[in-house]
Amino acid sequence: MPNVKKSERDLxxxxxxxxxxxxxxxxxxxxxxxCAVLRPRRNEELVLTTDFSIExxxxxxxxxxxxxxxxxCLARGLxxxxxxxxxxxxxxxxLAVPRGLTRAGKGKDPWMDRFYRGLLRxxxxxxxxxxxxxxxxxxxxxxxxxxxxxxxxxxxALLRSTARPGDLLYVTGSPGGAAAELAALAKNPRRFRGLExxxxxxxxxxxxxxxxxxxxxxxxxxxxRIATACIDISDGLSxxxxxxxxxxxxxxxxxxxxxxxxxxxxxxxxxHGGDDYELLFTAGxxxxxxxxxxxxxxxxxxxxxSSEGGKTxxxxxxxxxxKIERVPLVAExxxxx
Amino acid sequence: MPNVKKSERDLxxxxxxxxxxxxxxxxxxxxxxxCAVLRPRRNEELVLTTDFSIExxxxxxxxxxxxxxxxxCLARGLxxxxxxxxxxxxxxxxLAVPRGLTRAGKGKDPWMDRFYRGLLRxxxxxxxxxxxxxxxxxxxxxxxxxxxxxxxxxxxALLRSTARPGDLLYVTGSPGGAAAELAALAKNPRRFRGLExxxxxxxxxxxxxxxxxxxxxxxxxxxxRIATACIDISDGLSxxxxxxxxxxxxxxxxxxxxxxxxxxxxxxxxxHGGDDYELLFTAGxxxxxxxxxxxxxxxxxxxxxSSEGGKTxxxxxxxxxxKIERVPLVAExxxxx
Numbered sequence: 001m002p003n004v005k006k007s008e009r010d011l012x013x014x015x016x017x018x019x020x021x022x023x024x025x026x027x028x029x030x031x032x033x034x035c036a037v038l039r040p041r042r043n044e045e046l047v048l049t050t051d052f053s054i055e056x057x058x059x060x061x062x063x064x065x066x067x068x069x070x071x072x073c074l075a076r077g078l079x080x081x082x083x084x085x086x087x088x089x090x091x092x093x094x095l096a097v098p099r100g101l102t103r104a105g106k107g108k109d110p111w112m113d114r115f116y117r118g119l120l121r122x123x124x125x126x127x128x129x130x131x132x133x134x135x136x137x138x139x140x141x142x143x144x145x146x147x148x149x150x151x152x153x154x155x156x157a158l159l160r161s162t163a164r165p166g167d168l169l170y171v172t173g174s175p176g177g178a179a180a181e182l183a184a185l186a187k188n189p190r191r192f193r194g195l196e197x198x199x200x201x202x203x204x205x206x207x208x209x210x211x212x213x214x215x216x217x218x219x220x221x222x223x224x225r226i227a228t229a230c231i232d233i234s235d236g237l238s239x240x241x242x243x244x245x246x247x248x249x250x251x252x253x254x255x256x257x258x259x260x261x262x263x264x265x266x267x268x269x270x271x272h273g274g275d276d277y278e279l280l281f282t283a284g285x286x287x288x289x290x291x292x293x294x295x296x297x298x299x300x301x302x303x304x305x306s307s308e309g310g311k312t313x314x315x316x317x318x319x320x321x322x323k324i325e326r327v328p329l330v331a332e333x334x335x336x337x
Numbered sequence: 338m339p340n341v342k343k344s345e346r347d348l349x350x351x352x353x354x355x356x357x358x359x360x361x362x363x364x365x366x367x368x369x370x371x372c373a374v375l376r377p378r379r380n381e382e383l384v385l386t387t388d389f390s391i392e393x394x395x396x397x398x399x400x401x402x403x404x405x406x407x408x409x410c411l412a413r414g415l416x417x418x419x420x421x422x423x424x425x426x427x428x429x430x431x432l433a434v435p436r437g438l439t440r441a442g443k444g445k446d447p448w449m450d451r452f453y454r455g456l457l458r459x460x461x462x463x464x465x466x467x468x469x470x471x472x473x474x475x476x477x478x479x480x481x482x483x484x485x486x487x488x489x490x491x492x493x494a495l496l497r498s499t500a501r502p503g504d505l506l507y508v509t510g511s512p513g514g515a516a517a518e519l520a521a522l523a524k525n526p527r528r529f530r531g532l533e534x535x536x537x538x539x540x541x542x543x544x545x546x547x548x549x550x551x552x553x554x555x556x557x558x559x560x561x562r563i564a565t566a567c568i569d570i571s572d573g574l575s576x577x578x579x580x581x582x583x584x585x586x587x588x589x590x591x592x593x594x595x596x597x598x599x600x601x602x603x604x605x606x607x608x609h610g611g612d613d614y615e616l617l618f619t620a621g622x623x624x625x626x627x628x629x630x631x632x633x634x635x636x637x638x639x640x641x642x643s644s645e646g647g648k649t650x651x652x653x654x655x656x657x658x659x660k661i662e663r664v665p666l667v668a669e670x671x672x673x674x
Binding site for chain 2: 028029032033034035036037038039040042045046047048049050051052054055056057080081083084086090092094096131132133134136137138139140141143145147149150154157159160161230231232247336
């Protein structure tokens with residue numbers, strides 16, 4: 001075998017070895033065949049999501065340690081699973097990198113190994129098996145596509161399209177932290193060097209670098225029949241609320257005083273920041289919604305109302321100069337184009 | 338809503354509309370939620386594959402019409418499903434393109450629309466629902482990741498790892514055509530302009546541009562209990578045979594005279610060319626293997642043997658100067674790095 005080829009096989013072997021630690025019994029065949037083979041349980045439906053992480057778009061190689069990029073790549077997929085109230089089973093990651101990133105340098109392991117290490121640390125913590133993917137050389141950019149497959153009780157997966165008029169609107173955690181940290185990073189990238197091997201407690205202080213998908217919260221919302229509809233706010237609270245409104249053909253009202261704001265963030269960052277992997281959900285007005293699930297606080301921020309003339313929109317209630325005013329809230333979150 | 342954002346939503350709407358024509362009943366929720374929701378049948382296991390198509394690596398924008406790129410993107414995924422003997426259920430495509438490719442130009446539809454059109458034409462033909470994906474602006478390159486989910490009878494999906502010593506080795510179709518057409522394309526790209534809306538019959542003349550995944554053949558190999566192991570030869574016959582040998586811990590012998598060669602190709606292209614979406618499979622020596630499945634011919638090209646000292650390898654038997662000689666066959670197919 002030529003050497004180049006051998007290195008590729010070694011690479012797949014080392015990823016296999018790394019990923020072997022987490023074995024989900026519903027994965028019959030993982031890495032190493034044309035496809036992975038999966039065994040769903042009876043009475044469950046499956047949920048599947050896919051998300052890009054692209055250099056220059058979602059991360060900057062000079063700003064983000066590869067472990068953090070790998071962590072966030074998987075966290076993005078897991079957050080979509082959380083939004084369905086589902087349990088993750090298997091992840092697949094397709095990774096394309098310029099050739100240099102497969103080689104060790106400056107006393108550090110190769111970029112690619114460190115990316116997988118960050119991803120697999122989160123996978124292990126959440127009980128997800130890395131069951132396959134693709135590997136390719138990229139002419140220029142580094143980029144990854146994460147695919148996560150999950151399962152939920154049949155007919156019970158939480159959707160965006162099932163909110164009802166009169167439902168109350170809730171959000172987990174305190175949005176805005178990721179946007180605030182990104183703004184600080186853009187001002188002084190050096191301050192954030194070396195965020196590669198954090199403890200879970202330390203990760204909580206870095207919502208931009210190490211977002212925590214709300215899997216247990218989402219599963220509780222489904223299991224305890226709390227949520228009527230759910231979405232994650234990775235595109236920003238305002239933008240994702242609009243998605244939920246459109247899919248449910250409803251409008252929403254938010255009370256600006258009720259929106260929990262991350263200690264380091266502004267109201268604007270909490271409303272439009274994006275990159276927060278919190279859950280936004282609706283529940284019936286009679287439903288008892290807990291103030292927290294585990295360590296994750298839940299706040300009521302508004303309610304769903306019928307759309308006038310079929311036109312969906314969000315109204316923000318705020319106090320200005322001692323008066324209560326109602327203004328349209330324009331969705332200003334993440335734009336895919 | 339700002340205009341940019343609106344255009345993105347319009348875009349997703351138009352993809353939804355385009356993809357709505359093919360509806361698989363096992364897809365409960367398709368495009369438009371955090372995840373797709375899928376309903377597997379009882380007594381089936383699921384198979385899942387993911388493959389990149391990257392500009393400058395798998396296609397060249399000046400050489401390949403977007404319809405052909407979209408077709409091949411999905412064909413790559415479907416071919417992995419075929420290699421498992423499975424039935425495709427749903428496809429997911431994540432697409433990243435520079436902003437300009439979302440706009441119409443020179444009297445033509447936007448590149449992105451044409452990409453989806455090529456992909457969806459094949460999806461419709463094969464009964465696959467486009468159930469989700471991701472869309473992103475890319476700083477430079479255009480690239481796509483295809484994910485295909487399929488199903489097979491429980492415990493029956495065809496693997497690479499289950500060939501036995503003494504099994505005979507078979508290949509579908511006539512490999513080498515894709516490599517031969519690629520060589521012709523590299524010499525004279527102009528000759529191949531305008532390959533955007535071909536009939537199925539015309540597609541067969543363009544194995545590089547419009548590869549045909551062997552879904553029905555793979556399904557027959559499983560259903561009729563013919564194959565003991567199977568792989569597609571997208572990386573090239575020699576390289577993928579080595580993968581099969583390694584996973585089954587066996588060696589293989591190929592008779593060079595028995596290898597079917599595409600009319601426009603050389604033996605070298607048939608053995609190492611890559612990009613052929615044919616199936617390579619093994620069957621017991623007593624198994625009756627048909628000479629064709631539908632219109633796809635099947636040829637016996639060699640056999641599996643025990644590995645000496647645990648070292649897998651391929652031996653090629655060929656005639657040279659009137660003598661039969663046995664030489665090691667070095668895998669020289671596609672290298673991911």
